[in-house]
Amino acid sequence: MDKxxxxxxxxxxxxxxxxxxxxxxxxxxxxxxxxxVGWEPExxxxxxxWEVINEKVEEARKRVLSGEVSPLAYWIExxxxxxxxxxxxxxxxxxxxxxxxxxxxFSNLPQDLLKKYAEVFKITVEELVKIV
Amino acid sequence: xxxxxxxxxxxxxxxxLKLNGMPGTSYRILPGEIFKRLTKRLHxxxxxxxxxxxxxxxxxxxxxxxxxxxxxxxxxxFYLPYLPAxxxxxxxxxxxxxxxKQNGNYLVSDxxxxxxxxxxxDDLLRxxxxxxxxxxxxxxxxxxxxxxxxxxxxxxxxVKGLNRTTxxxxxxxxxxxxxxxxxxxxxxxxTWDKKLGTxxxxxxxxxxxxxxxxIGTGGAGFRFIFAAFLQEAxxxxxxxxxxxxxxxxxxxxxxWREFAYLAGKICKGRATSDxxxxxxxxxxxxxxxxxxxxxxxxxxxxx
Numbered sequence: 001m002d003k004x005x006x007x008x009x010x011x012x013x014x015x016x017x018x019x020x021x022x023x024x025x026x027x028x029x030x031x032x033x034x035x036x037v038g039w040e041p042e043x044x045x046x047x048x049x050w051e052v053i054n055e056k057v058e059e060a061r062k063r064v065l066s067g068e069v070s071p072l073a074y075w076i077e078x079x080x081x082x083x084x085x086x087x088x089x090x091x092x093x094x095x096x097x098x099x100x101x102x103x104x105x106f107s108n109l110p111q112d113l114l115k116k117y118a119e120v121f122k123i124t125v126e127e128l129v130k131i132v
Numbered sequence: 133x134x135x136x137x138x139x140x141x142x143x144x145x146x147x148x149l150k151l152n153g154m155p156g157t158s159y160r161i162l163p164g165e166i167f168k169r170l171t172k173r174l175h176x177x178x179x180x181x182x183x184x185x186x187x188x189x190x191x192x193x194x195x196x197x198x199x200x201x202x203x204x205x206x207x208x209x210f211y212l213p214y215l216p217a218x219x220x221x222x223x224x225x226x227x228x229x230x231x232x233k234q235n236g237n238y239l240v241s242d243x244x245x246x247x248x249x250x251x252x253x254d255d256l257l258r259x260x261x262x263x264x265x266x267x268x269x270x271x272x273x274x275x276x277x278x279x280x281x282x283x284x285x286x287x288x289x290x291v292k293g294l295n296r297t298t299x300x301x302x303x304x305x306x307x308x309x310x311x312x313x314x315x316x317x318x319x320x321x322x323t324w325d326k327k328l329g330t331x332x333x334x335x336x337x338x339x340x341x342x343x344x345x346x347i348g349t350g351g352a353g354f355r356f357i358f359a360a361f362l363q364e365a366x367x368x369x370x371x372x373x374x375x376x377x378x379x380x381x382x383x384x385x386x387x388w389r390e391f392a393y394l395a396g397k398i399c400k401g402r403a404t405s406d407x408x409x410x411x412x413x414x415x416x417x418x419x420x421x422x423x424x425x426x427x428x429x430x431x432x433x434x435x
Binding site for chain 2: 020040
């Protein structure tokens with residue numbers, strides 16, 4: 001790839017925080033580092049990966065709102081986690097996390113356990129129990 | 133140079149190994165291996181520690197920083213707030229270098245960024261003690277002895293690095309690795325849309341693009357950074373062979389980029405009728421053929 005052909009397709013996925021480095025040839029055929037703010041196929045692929053995640057989050061949100069599962073289900077998807085990983089942070093098994101997906105069980109959880117869950121997701125207890 | 137001496141270039145395609153529902157595929161060797169091979173080949177001595185107590189891990193970091201040492205460490209990408217949201221997936225083998233402290237925050241050199249970043253004590257602790265697959269367990273490491281290599285030693289290190297790469301790419305006798313892996317991917321990919329349906333096939337393609345371009349530092353799944361290494365190797369080994377191989381690898385890399393470009397069109401649903409899965413498969417086979425020539429040329433080098 002030639003230096004002046006390094007794509008600069010900015011779709012703000014980098015949020016202006018930095019540029020990625022690509023290796024390209026200068027006019028003497030020597031490799032140099034060139035900054036790039038993005039390339040369309042990369043952007044497409046990354047956005048596609050997020051669409052899949054966002055669909056799962058939306059799906060979980062609906063199930064929470066319909067009363068099928070507790071808000072925990074939403075936060076697990078939102079953080080791209082699963083019951084096993086959340087269990088590791090909480091210090092118990094995925095089965096216990098799964099029990100807490102039951103809205104009834106979840107609504108009876110003691111405050112300290114809710115607080116611990118909230119910390120795992122870096123949110124407040126209020127946010128944890130109320131999904132909008 | 134580091135990438136080449138560490139034999140970073142590779143290809144693997146293991147469809148039976150699913151990561152987030154996508155076939156396991158990579159354009160490089162395993163995380164940590166480049167560093168391991170480089171330090172061995174240049175006789176650099178490293179001190180590495182893991183911790184069970186997060187507080188102790190942070191104290192140790194502070195102590196090492198006080199000595200003015202830059203410290204490498206393992207982190208989870210998910211817990212690095214200085215990265216843009218779109219990049220933050222659960223990946224626990226992300227190496228960063230912490231090189232100082234400023235106003236209570238740590239100064240970080242992150243390989244995906246072109247400038248330094250800052251991270252707070254709490255955030256760094258969280259990133260160093262993420263759980264899940266391959267937990268970093270607070271691992272930190274720093275060089276304790278960095279001998280200046282003689283020209284002869286450099287030559288030996290480069291040749292060792294290259295020999296490992298050519299052997300990895302040409303001779304591993306299973307279809308998942310090296311150029312066999314590329315050809316195996318081509319064979320499977322040819323019928324992805326027929327076997328998996330448009331949506332899933334598109335997701336598989338997207339995954340391939342991400343592994344190649346987003347993960348593949350420098351573009352074309354590390355092929356360009358490898359070509360740059362060959363130019364640097366030429367300056368030390370002084371054999372025209374390296375410049376020729378570099379130019380040919382650039383051509384192969386451009387072909388990989390073409391693959392990603394056209395795959396992106398399919399992902400976006402913007403492909404014209406001539407852009408098909410069989411066409412993409414043919415491009416991959418061409419990439420494999422082009423790379424084969426390069427690796428055969430570079431095979432069995434002597435320092």
